[in-house]
Amino acid sequence: xxxxxxxxxxxxxxxxxxxxxxxxxxxxxxxxxxxxxxxxxxxxxxxxxxxxxxxxxxxxxxxxxxxxxxxxxxxxxxxxxxxxxxxxxxxxxxxxxxxxxxxxxxxxxxxxxxxxxxxxxxxxxxxxxxxxxxxxxxxxxxxxxxxxxxxxxxxxxxxxxxxxxxxxxxxxxxxxxxxx
Amino acid sequence: xxxxxxxxxxxxxxxxxxxxxxxxxxxxxxxxxxxxxxxxxxxxxxxxxxxxxxxxxxxxxxxxxxxxxxxxxxxxxxxxxxxxxxxxxxxxxxxxxxxxxxxxxxxxxxxxxxxxxxxxxxxxxxxxxxxxxxxxxxxxxxxxxxxxxxxxxxxxxxxxxxxxxxxxxxxxxxxxxxxxxxxxxxxxxxxxxxxxxxxxxxxxxxxxxxxxxxxxxxxxxxxxxxxxxxxxxxxxxxxxxxxxxxxxxxxxxxxxxxxxxxxxxxxxxxxxxxxxxxxxxxxxxxxxxxxxxxxxxxxxxxxxxxxxxxxxxxxxxxxxxxxxxxxxxxxxxxxxxxxxxxxxxxxxxxxxxxxxxxxxxxxxxxxxxxxxxxxxxxxxxxxxxxxxxxxxxxxxxxxxxxxxxxxxxxxxxxxxxxxxxxxxxxxxxxxxxxxxxxxxxxxxxxxxxxxxxxxxxxxxxxxxxxxxxxxxxxxxxxxxxxxxxxxxxxxxxxxxxxxxxxxxxxxxxxxxxxxxxxxxxxxxxxxxxxxxxxxxxxxxxxxxxxxxxxxxxxxxxxxxxxxxxxxxxxxxxxxxxxxxxxxxxxxxxxxxxxxxxxxxxxxxxxxxxxxxxxxxxxxxxxxxxxxxxxxxxxxxxxxxxxxxxxxxxxxxxxxxxxxxxxxxxxxxxxxxxxxxxxxxxxxxxxxxxxxxxxxxxxxxxxx
Numbered sequence: 001x002x003x004x005x006x007x008x009x010x011x012x013x014x015x016x017x018x019x020x021x022x023x024x025x026x027x028x029x030x031x032x033x034x035x036x037x038x039x040x041x042x043x044x045x046x047x048x049x050x051x052x053x054x055x056x057x058x059x060x061x062x063x064x065x066x067x068x069x070x071x072x073x074x075x076x077x078x079x080x081x082x083x084x085x086x087x088x089x090x091x092x093x094x095x096x097x098x099x100x101x102x103x104x105x106x107x108x109x110x111x112x113x114x115x116x117x118x119x120x121x122x123x124x125x126x127x128x129x130x131x132x133x134x135x136x137x138x139x140x141x142x143x144x145x146x147x148x149x150x151x152x153x154x155x156x157x158x159x160x161x162x163x164x165x166x167x168x169x170x171x172x173x174x175x176x177x178x179x180x
Numbered sequence: 181x182x183x184x185x186x187x188x189x190x191x192x193x194x195x196x197x198x199x200x201x202x203x204x205x206x207x208x209x210x211x212x213x214x215x216x217x218x219x220x221x222x223x224x225x226x227x228x229x230x231x232x233x234x235x236x237x238x239x240x241x242x243x244x245x246x247x248x249x250x251x252x253x254x255x256x257x258x259x260x261x262x263x264x265x266x267x268x269x270x271x272x273x274x275x276x277x278x279x280x281x282x283x284x285x286x287x288x289x290x291x292x293x294x295x296x297x298x299x300x301x302x303x304x305x306x307x308x309x310x311x312x313x314x315x316x317x318x319x320x321x322x323x324x325x326x327x328x329x330x331x332x333x334x335x336x337x338x339x340x341x342x343x344x345x346x347x348x349x350x351x352x353x354x355x356x357x358x359x360x361x362x363x364x365x366x367x368x369x370x371x372x373x374x375x376x377x378x379x380x381x382x383x384x385x386x387x388x389x390x391x392x393x394x395x396x397x398x399x400x401x402x403x404x405x406x407x408x409x410x411x412x413x414x415x416x417x418x419x420x421x422x423x424x425x426x427x428x429x430x431x432x433x434x435x436x437x438x439x440x441x442x443x444x445x446x447x448x449x450x451x452x453x454x455x456x457x458x459x460x461x462x463x464x465x466x467x468x469x470x471x472x473x474x475x476x477x478x479x480x481x482x483x484x485x486x487x488x489x490x491x492x493x494x495x496x497x498x499x500x501x502x503x504x505x506x507x508x509x510x511x512x513x514x515x516x517x518x519x520x521x522x523x524x525x526x527x528x529x530x531x532x533x534x535x536x537x538x539x540x541x542x543x544x545x546x547x548x549x550x551x552x553x554x555x556x557x558x559x560x561x562x563x564x565x566x567x568x569x570x571x572x573x574x575x576x577x578x579x580x581x582x583x584x585x586x587x588x589x590x591x592x593x594x595x596x597x598x599x600x601x602x603x604x605x606x607x608x609x610x611x612x613x614x615x616x617x618x619x620x621x622x623x624x625x626x627x628x629x630x631x632x633x634x635x636x637x638x639x640x641x642x643x644x645x646x647x648x649x650x651x652x653x654x655x656x657x658x659x660x661x662x663x664x665x666x667x668x669x670x671x672x673x674x675x676x677x678x679x680x681x682x683x684x685x686x687x688x689x690x691x692x693x694x695x696x697x698x699x700x701x702x703x704x705x706x707x708x709x710x711x712x713x714x715x716x717x718x719x720x721x722x723x724x725x726x727x728x729x730x731x732x733x734x735x736x737x738x739x740x741x742x743x744x745x746x747x748x749x750x751x752x753x754x755x756x757x758x759x760x761x762x763x764x765x766x767x768x769x770x771x772x773x774x775x776x777x778x779x780x781x782x783x784x785x786x787x788x789x790x791x792x793x794x795x796x797x798x799x800x801x802x803x804x805x806x807x808x809x810x811x812x813x814x815x816x817x818x819x820x821x822x823x824x825x826x827x828x829x830x831x832x833x834x835x836x837x838x839x840x841x842x843x844x845x846x847x848x849x850x851x852x853x854x855x856x857x858x859x860x861x862x863x864x865x866x867x868x869x870x871x872x873x874x875x876x877x878x879x880x881x882x883x
Contacts, residue, residue: 047609054561054585055612057625064593064613065600084604104533137501139537169536169605176601 001040001060011079012037012044012070016089018130019081019143023092037070043180044070044079046088065180083142083167084179086132090140093132095122097146097163104135107142108170113163115156125150131163142168392419393432394439413451420444421468448475454650458640461658464729465693473746478643482750484522484529485512485545487571489606490578493539495520501534515720516548518578538605543571546641546743546750550632550689551575553716553741553757557682559584560629565618565672566636568595570602576632577608586611587625591618619667622674629683633672635665635701637692641752644745658696665690665701673709678760686711686758691751693744695728698754702740703733710762715739716755721748724756 004012017024027046028035034049040063047055047067055066068088071081081089099107103117119136127149133141144166153162171179395403395416403409423430424440431440441463449459452475466474488495495511495518502509506526512519520540522529529535530542556562556576567573567588577586588603590596593615603611616624618633638653638661639646669688678684688705690697702724705711713736724740726733740756 051585051610051612054587054625058587058612058614058616059624062614062616062624064596064615065603066612068609069600069604087604087607087609108533108536135533139533139539141533141537169533169538172536172601172605173531177597179604180597180600 001038001055001063001066004037004039004044007077008039008044008073008079009037011073011077015071015079015081019089019094019132020092021094023094026092027088038066039073040066043072046070046085069180081143081167082179083169083171086140086143086167086169089143090132090134093143095125095129095131095146096134097121097125097131097144098134098136099141101136104141107133107165108168110165110168110170110174112147112161112165113144114158115153115160115162116158118153118162121146121150121153121162123150127152133163133168140169142166142170392416392423392430394435394443408450410451413447417444417447417451417472420447421472424468448472452479452650455652455654457654458650461640461694465695470744470746474744477744477746477749478647481644482544482745485543486520486522486529486540487516487543487548487575488518488520488540489538489574490518491582491607492537493534498534498539501539502532505532505534507532512545512548515552515718516545519545519548521545536605538607541571541574541602541606543575544751546691546748546753547571547634548575549716549718549721549741549743549753550634550687550755551579553689553718553755554630554632554685554687555717556580556584556630560680560683561585561587561627563587563589563621563625563628563631563672563675565589565621565631565633565668566591567613567634568592568599570599572632572634573599573611574603574606574608577603577606577610580610582608582610584610587628588613589616589618589621591615619664619671621671626675627677628675629677629680630685631672631676631687633668633686633688635661635668635688635690635697637661637665637690637697638694639691641691641693641743641745641754643752645751658694661692662696662701665697666704669701669705670708673705673711673758673760674765676760678710678763684760685714686760687716688756688758690754692754693742693752695725695731698742698756699725699728699733699737699740700731702737702756702758705758706734706736708766709760710764710766711758711760713737713739714757714759716741716757718755721755724754 013024016027020027035046036049036052038045038047038052040060043065045065045067046069051067055063068084069082070085070088071079073079097113098119098121099113099117100119103113106117107113113133122131125131125146127146129146129149130143131146132143135141142165145164147161147164148156156162420440420443423432424437424444427437427440431437445456445459445463448454448463448471449456452459454462454475462474463471488498499509499511499520502520507529508523508525509520510523512521534540535542551572554562554576556579558580560580561584562576562580564573564576564586568590570588573586573588580586586608588599588611590599596613596615600613603613614624638658639649640653643649669686672686672688676684676686688702692698702713706713713734716739718741721741721743724737724742726735726737737756740754743750743753743755745752
C-alpha cells in the first residue's frame with residue numbers, strides 16, 4: 001500500500017473527471033475528515049485517514065481491501081474504473097441517463113443501451129461524454145459513455161446504440177472474483 | 181387522475197421526489213370543513229343499516245367476556261389486510277410489548293403456507309375507498325406502519341399523531357369488527373364441540389388397542405436382510421416415543437428403558453439418515469417430545485429472509501419495491517427493524533436490481549442476532565474475526581452508520597472475495613478486509629472496543645442447509661472445532677480493550693447446537709480470562725445450559741441464548757455476550773498447559789473433593805499434601821488422571837485414612853463449596869490466583 005505517484009494521480013483524476021467534471025474537487029476536499037487515495041496490489045482505494053491508520057498495522061500480504069475500491073491500473077498503466085466506484089460517481093455525476101424499466105435488465109446483463117430503452121438523458125450531453133446510468137426510480141445502475149449527443153439521440157432509429165456500456169451493478173454477481 | 185383527497189392529511193414518505201406527496205391541499209381544505217365530524221354519523225346505506233342492527237342485537241345476547249376477547253382480535257382490520265397490519269394493530273392494543281416468542285412467523289408451519297394476496301393490495305383499497313373512506317384508509321395506514329419502523333424513523337410518533345377524526349374512526353371500526361367476529365364465533369362454537377367429542381372417542385379407542393412391542397430377535401434379523409421399510413420405521417418411532425413418554429404403564433414387561441432407547445436411536449438414524457454418533461448427541465440434547473420436531477425441521481428449509489440495508493434505503497421503500505416485482509414478503513418480527521421474510525417470489529430474489537443496487541442482503545434470521553447482541557455504537561473500533569461472507573459485517577457497519585472502523589478478518593482468502601463484493605455492493609466504506617489467522621490476533625492488531633467471533637463450527641444447527649453434516653461429522657470433528665474455538669475465543673478476548681469507554685464486549689456465536697462447541701467453550705473462556713457473561717439483549721431464545729449431563733458449567737451461562745430450528749424457525753444458533761473487566765491475563769504456569777479433556781469430568785469429580793478435604797485432615801505429611809493441593813489448584817482443565825497420580829505420589833501412605841476423613845468431612849466440604857458458589861455469582865472483582873482458581877473448581881465438583 002502506497003500513495004499514488006504523480007502520473008498515476010493524473011491518470012486517475014482524468015478518468016474520474018470524465019464523469020463528475022469539476023465535482024472531483026468535492027471528492028478530494030471533504031468536510032467530514034481527510035480522505036485519500038491509496039494504491040494496493042494495483043488497485044486504487046479511496047478511504048479516510050482514520051481507516052488508513054488502522055490498515056497500516058496489517059501486513060501487506062494479508063491486506064485484502066480497504067475503504068472503497070475505485071478501479072485498477074492495467075499493466076500498461078492505464079486506469080480502469082470499477083463498478084465499486086459507482087457510490088461516489090453517482091451523487092456527483094454531471095451527465096445522466098435514465099433507462100426504461102424494460103431495458104433495465106438488458107443493461108444489467110452487460111449490454112449497451114439502445115434508443116428504445118432510453119428514458120431520459122441530460123440536456124446537452126456531448127458525444128463520448130462519460131455518463132452515469134440510472135433506473136427510472138433513480139437507482140444508479142452503472143456508467144458508460146454516450147454514443148450520441150442529446151441532439152442526435154432525438155433523430156436516430158430505435159435500435160441504435162445511444163450509450164456504450166462500461167460497468168453495471170450486475171458485475172457484483174458476474175465478476176465477483178475480479179472486483180478487487 | 182389527480183391526487184386523491186386524504187382527510188387524514190398525512191404526507192406519505194416515499195422514494196424519490198416525484199413519488200413523495202406534498203402537503204397542501206388537505207391542510208387548506210381542513211380549514212373549511214366543519215370542525216366536529218365525530219358527532220355526525222356516517223351516511224349508511226339501508227342494507228348496511230339493517231346489518232348493523234342485526235349485529236347489535238346479537239352482540240347484546242353474547243356474554244361480556246367473549247366480546248372483549250373478540251375485540252382484541254378485531255384490532256386487525258379484516259382478512260384482506262396483510263399480517264403486518266395485524267401485528268401492528270395488536271401492538272397498538274398494548275398487549276404485546278417488546279420482543280417475544282409468540283411472533284407468528286416463528287412457528288415453522290405457518291411460514292410455508294401463507295396465501296398470496298389476491299390482487300395488488302393497493303387496487304383493493306382504492307376500489308372500496310368510496311364506500312367506507314376513513315375505515316379503509318386507516319387499514320392502509322396500519323399496513324404501512326408495519327413497514328415503517330426502520331432505524332431512525334419512528335413509528336410510535338406516527339401513532340401519537342392520530343387526529344381526533346382518525347381515533348373516532350378507529351373506535352368505530354373496532355366496534356364493528358368485534359360484532360362481526362363474535363357473530364362468527366358463535367356459529368363455529370357448536371360444531372367444534374362436536375368434533376372434540378369425537379376426537380376423544382377416537383383416542384380412547386386407540387388406547388384400548390394393542391400395545392407397542394419391541395421387535396424380537398428374529399424380526400431384527402429379518403429386517404437387517406431387507407432394505408429398510410421407512411413407513412414401518414416411522415410408525416415404530418411414533419409408538420416407541422409414546423411408550424417412552426409413559427413408560428410405567430405402557431412398557432412391555434421385562435424390557436428395560438435402555439432397550440427401547442437403543443431401538444429408537446437405530447430407527448431415528450435409519451429414518452432420517454444420521455450417523456449413529458450424531459443422533460446420539462442430538463438425543464442427549466433434546467427431550468423426546470422435542471427430538472422428532474428437531475429432526476423433522478432439519479428436513480425442511482428455513483424461510484428466506486433478507487435484511488434491509490439502511491445505508492441505502494428504508495424497509496418500507498424496499499418492501500414496496502419488491503412487492504411491485506412480485507415478491508410476497510412480510511416484516512420479520514418485532515425484534516428486528518430491518519428484516520423481511522420472503523414467502524415466495526416470481527423473480528430470483530438474489531438478482532433483482534434492488535439486490536444489485538445494495539438495498540438488501542440475503543441473510544438468515546439467526547445471523548442478525550449476534551450483531552444485535554453486539555450492539556455496536558458509532559465511532560467504535562470493531563473486529564469481526566470470521567467475517568465471510570460479510571452479512572454480519574455489513575450489518576455492523578449499518579448499525580454504526582458507516583462511522584468508526586471495522587476490521588473484517590477471515591482466514592480463507594477465497595471466501596473473502598464475496599466479503600469484498602458484498603461490502604462494496606452495500607456501500608460500506610469503513611471497513612478494512614484482511615485474511616490473517618484469527619488465532620494470531622492480538623499480535624496483528626488489538627485494542628478493539630468490541631469483537632464479534634462467529635466461530636467456525638461443525639454446523640449442526642444448519643443441517644437443513646447442508647445435509648451432508650448428518651453423515652460426515654463424528655466425535656473428532658466436534659472436538660477439533662471446539663479446540664479451534666477455544667483458541668479463537670481467547671484471542672478474541674485478548675484483542676478487546678477492557679478500558680474502552682463504550683465497549684469491552686465480545687460476542688461469541690456458532691451455528692452449532694452442540695454443547696461442546698458452545699457452553700463448554702464459553703465456560704473455558706470464563707476460567708481463562710477476566711471476563712464475565714452479560715445478558716445478550718435478546719429476549720427470546722432458550723437459555724444456555726448451566727449443567728449438561730455430567731458437565732457442570734458456570735451458573736451465569738444461563739444468560740447465553742440458544743435458538744433451534746423447531747422452536748424459532750431459524751437456524752440452530754448459539755449467542756453469548758461477554759464483558760471484559762480487566763486487561764490482565766490470569767497467569768498460568770507454563771509447564772502445565774491445559775490439555776484437552778473432553779469427557780472425563782466424572783473422574784474430576786472424584787479428585788476435587790479430595791483436594792478440598794485435604795487441608796482439613798490432620799497428619800504429619802501436611803506439607804506434602806499442601807503442595808499437591810496447590811499444584812492442583814493452579815492447574816485448570818487438567819487431566820484427572822495426572823491429578824490422581826500426583827495425589828498418589830504425595831500420600832500413598834495415608835490413603836486409607838484420607839478416605840475415611842473424606843466421608844467424615846463431606847458436610848463441611850459442602851458448606852465450603854456453597855460459600856464458593858456465593859462468591860461465584862459476582863465475579864466482578866479480581867482475586868489472587870490461588871484462591872480464585874480453587875473457588876472456580878469447587879462448584880464444578882459439587883453437583
